[in-house]
Amino acid sequence: MTITEIATELKTLKSVLIFSHNRPDGDTLGSATALRLALKKLGVRADIVCFSDIPDKLKYLSGVEFISKEPLKDFKYSAYVSVDCSTEGMFSDLYSIYEKSPLTINIDHHVSNTMYAKLNYVENTASCCEIIYSLILALGVEIDSDIADCLLTGIVTDTGAFCHSNVTDNTLYVASMLKKSGADLHKIIKLNFKNQTKQRSDLYASVISKMRYRLDGKVGILVITKSDIESAGAVDNMTEGFIDYPLTVDTVEVAISLLETSKNRYKISLRSKGKVNVNEIASLYGGGGHILASGAVLNGHLEDIIDKLCFNVEQRL
Ligand SMILES: [Mn+2]
Incomplete structure (x- = not known):
């Protein structure tokens, strides 16, 4: 066509x-x-x-x-x-x-x-x-x-x-x-x-302050829980753009964000600086997107999901 x-x-x-x-x-x-x-x-x-x-x-x-x-x-x-x-x-x-x-x-x-x-x-x-x-x-x-x-x-x-x-x-x-x-x-x-609400700004500050690193700083991880969102008085569509932050760290090759949508269910976003094709990773879990930006929904315990995703990244670094 x-x-x-x-x-x-x-x-x-x-x-x-x-x-x-x-x-x-x-x-x-x-x-x-x-x-x-x-x-x-x-x-x-x-x-x-x-x-x-x-x-x-x-x-x-x-x-x-x-x-x-x-x-x-x-x-x-x-x-x-x-x-x-x-x-x-x-x-x-x-x-x-x-x-x-x-x-x-x-x-x-x-x-x-x-x-x-x-x-x-x-x-x-x-x-x-x-x-x-x-x-x-x-x-x-x-x-x-x-x-x-x-x-x-x-x-x-x-x-x-x-x-x-x-x-x-x-x-x-x-x-x-x-x-x-x-x-x-x-x-x-x-x-x-450049026009975010105070609630989004508060949520951003709390999520970024808890950023984690894996694989010698090559992976930057943001976790956004329901309770983070509630404490900031925010709503979950305010998290758009958070994922861009870990990639601003010089050692980070892949950024991962995990947004808790219900108990043991997470909306995952993946971003890459270029070495890792994150579309491949998202596809493993029924998601997809682009080579440098993709997403999926995963069920399971938070730490298990993080381990799995970091393993997938490690194999491709
Ligand atoms: Mn688009």
Whole structure:
């Protein structure tokens, strides 16, 4: 499938339901809101669903207020389109609805994408929004400042404000074109990276103060328990970005964060400076992502999980 073929297909449709992934980030929501605005300009009805709550800091995205948690009961959409969703699991309970559509379109940038849809477009870009940018151009829709803000949000958030190694010349080119179309880069960076609540700051301080090291400092580990979150008066979607901290330590090759989601169940995030392919490690546990950034969900005792993951890292160092 080429992006032009996806665009041609979308133009024939009357209505589209766009799926963002659970625990949504700037990329999945930026992709969904930008695509919705573009399709509306073509007269295609477009709605968005997302299993989880929308983080407050992303509520500036145009149209985000129309996102619902489940599809309208008695409306038949021509197609379902997922953005930034690498696996069936990223839909949470919404996958059983998604898979029932006669036409499903999967647009994503994760190398681990399982190609679960009828039409799949997966390209290894820094953000899904980079792909949606090309798709909107292929649709022949002019990018206005609202669409530009949505797309630049995904690029800025998935690249850590252009700091991660996933940034390519195309990432910067697209960002530059979006700025030209009216995107407010300063606002996007400020709202996503320099505007945390006191609760998040308190949680960050307590989690970082308990950072552990393994394998002679080559692995940096953050554990975020339910009680850490409660004591800070925080909520678990505030932990986004914590994982970047251990990688700022010079000896650390791999960062691991473990977020307790329920008793003996942890959401694991993995980041690598390059020596270790953490997508391989996440895949061992039914997760996935990118070579340098991936995640999985693991059940078991905290210390056992840490031992296992450190063993997996050690084998690859
Ligand atoms: Mn993404």
